[in-house]
Amino acid sequence: xxxxxxxxxxxxxxxxxxxxxxxxDITDLETRTSSLNSQLEGINxxxxxxxxxIASAKNQIEIIHSEILRTQDSLADAxxxxxxxYEAMKARIKYMYEVGNESLLEMLFSADSMTDFLNKAExxxxxxxxDRDMLVKLRTIREDIAEREQVLLxxxxxxxxxxxxxxQRRVELNATAKATSTDLATFNAQLALLREEEARQAEAARxxxxxxxxxQKPVTVPTVSxxxxxxxxxxxxxxxxxxxxxxxxxxxxxxxELDIFAAILECEAMQEHDSLLAVATVIMNxxxxxxxxxxxxxxxxxxxxxxxxxxxxxxxxxxxxxSDLSYxxxxxxxxxxxxxxxxxxxxxxxxxxxxxxxxxxxxxxxxQSW
Numbered sequence: 017x018x019x020x021x022x023x024x025x026x027x028x029x030x031x032x033x034x035x036x037x038x039x040x041d042i043t044d045l046e047t048r049t050s051s052l053n054s055q056l057e058g059i060n061x062x063x064x065x066x067x068x069x070i071a072s073a074k075n076q077i078e079i080i081h082s083e084i085l086r087t088q089d090s091l092a093d094a095x096x097x098x099x100x101x102y103e104a105m106k107a108r109i110k111y112m113y114e115v116g117n118e119s120l121l122e123m124l125f126s127a128d129s130m131t132d133f134l135n136k137a138e139x140x141x142x143x144x145x146x147d148r149d150m151l152v153k154l155r156t157i158r159e160d161i162a163e164r165e166q167v168l169l170x171x172x173x174x175x176x177x178x179x180x181x182x183x184q185r186r187v188e189l190n191a192t193a194k195a196t197s198t199d200l201a202t203f204n205a206q207l208a209l210l211r212e213e214e215a216r217q218a219e220a221a222r223x224x225x226x227x228x229x230x231x232q233k234p235v236t237v238p239t240v241s242x243x244x245x246x247x248x249x250x251x252x253x254x255x256x257x258x259x260x261x262x263x264x265x266x267x268x269x270x271x272x273e274l275d276i277f278a279a280i281l282e283c284e285a286m287q288e289h290d291s292l293l294a295v296a297t298v299i300m301n302x303x304x305x306x307x308x309x310x311x312x313x314x315x316x317x318x319x320x321x322x323x324x325x326x327x328x329x330x331x332x333x334x335x336x337x338x339s340d341l342s343y344x345x346x347x348x349x350x351x352x353x354x355x356x357x358x359x360x361x362x363x364x365x366x367x368x369x370x371x372x373x374x375x376x377x378x379x380x381x382x383x384q385s386w
Contacts, residue, residue, distance in 0.1 A: 042214070045207040052200040059193045066186050073179040075386055076320040080172045082369035083323040084165060086379075089368060091161040098154040105151070167327050259290050264300060264354035273312040276330075278338035278346040280316050283324035284364075284380070287341055291378025294358045296349035298382065301362050308362075358382040 269277065277299070285291040302308035302315050309315050316322055316330070324330040338346075357375050358364075361382040365372070374383035 042207060042210050045203055045210065049200065049203045049207060052196055052203065056193060056196050056200065059189055059196065063186060063189050063193070066182050066189070070179060070182045070186070071386075072320055073175050073182065077172060077175045077179065078370070079320075079323055079365065080168050080175065080326075082366040083327075084168045084172065085369040086366040087161055087165045087168060091158065091165060094154060094158045094161055098151065098158060101150050101154060164327060164329070168323070171326060258357055260356035261293070261353050262356045262359055263352040264297070264359065265304065266352040267300070267303065267350050269312050269350060274343070274346060274350070275334060275338065276316055277312045277350070278342040279330055279333040280322060280324065281346055282333050282338045282342040283329050284322065286378040287339060288378055289341070289345060290355060291380065292342060292345040293349065293353060293355045294375075294377040294380065294382060295364065296345055297354045297358050298361055298364055300349050300354065301359075305362065360384055 277296070280299070281292045281295050285295045299312065299315055303310055303312065309318060317325055322330070324333075355377065358377060361375065361384055363384070363386060364374075364380045364382045367376045367379050367381040370381055372381060372383055374381040376382075
């Protein structure tokens with residue numbers, strides 16, 4: 017009988033799987049099956065974790081790409097403003113050169129008094145000084161925007177690399193899970209055959225014992241077939257932008273959190289009441305939701321949520337202090353004010369960077385979920 021079981025297992029191995037199995041007893045196969053089940057469960061858990069990380073990376077990439085486009089638009093505006101002011105300065109210099117120093121002297125000596133003379137002299141000097149100062153200021157703004165754009169591009173590249181690595185890891189885990197499932201199926205098939213053979217041997221022994229006790233009587237072995245118990249049918253479940261301000265409930269925060277609130281509004285929205293209140297509404301909605309942190313500071317500094325936190329813009333605004341309007345809107349939101357148009361929204365992106373369906377307020381597109 018042991019020989020027949022060995023032949024049966026060898027036949028199964030040759031026909032079902034290339035995996036070589038030396039164990040011929042049920043206990044050993046059960047141990048191996050349990051171990052493979054544990055491995056498969058661990059792989060599935062890791063795949064769920066990696067899928068969540070990939071989704072988070074994709075969201076951060078979309079946010080950063082949105083901010084890159086916003087920065088590029090700002091850079092184009094700054095360059096155009098600088099060019100316009102430069103042309104105006106050239107025109108003034110050309111005029112002064114053409115009219116000559118005599119006209120300037122005539123303007124000076126036409127003064128009615130010493131005070132008038134000094135005022136006119138200061139005016140002539142200030143024309144050139146103003147032009148120089150404005151060009152320096154505009155050039156500084158342009159350089160700051162370009163530097164911020166480069167930081168965002170670097171972060172986007174890093175996140176794309178991370179996403180690629182996670183995708184590769186998921187492919188590897190899929191392959192491992194497939195191989196583990198194949199081995200598990202092979203062991204389960206072998207285990208089922210061994211148990212079936214064991215049951216046949218037990219039944220044969222029972223029949224032999226019964227035949228021995230009833231040697232004078234014909235032996236009738238009834239065949240009993242198990243009926244499949246019908247499953248219970250489950251009852252299917254029944255399918256169950258304007259400037260209007262609504263009250264969404266007040267909240268109290270510390271002075272430092274109010275500073276953070278006003279600063280993030282200034283970073284993420286235009287300096288215009290509805291634009292600021294729309295962003296404030298999203299943050300207050302998150303504060304009221306069970307799936308987000310319940311403090312302003314935790315919401316703003318949550319990983320992968322607000323680009324100004326990553327790039328340092330928030331720290332810059334906090335260092336110099338948010339504007340009066342930013343503070344005003346932050347306090348209004350804490351007092352309960354919500355912009356009705358986005359009262360059910362929890363996310364937003366720069367409108368120029370997405371084709372999502374949503375509500376556009378101040379070039380930000382607001383929506384309920386990713």
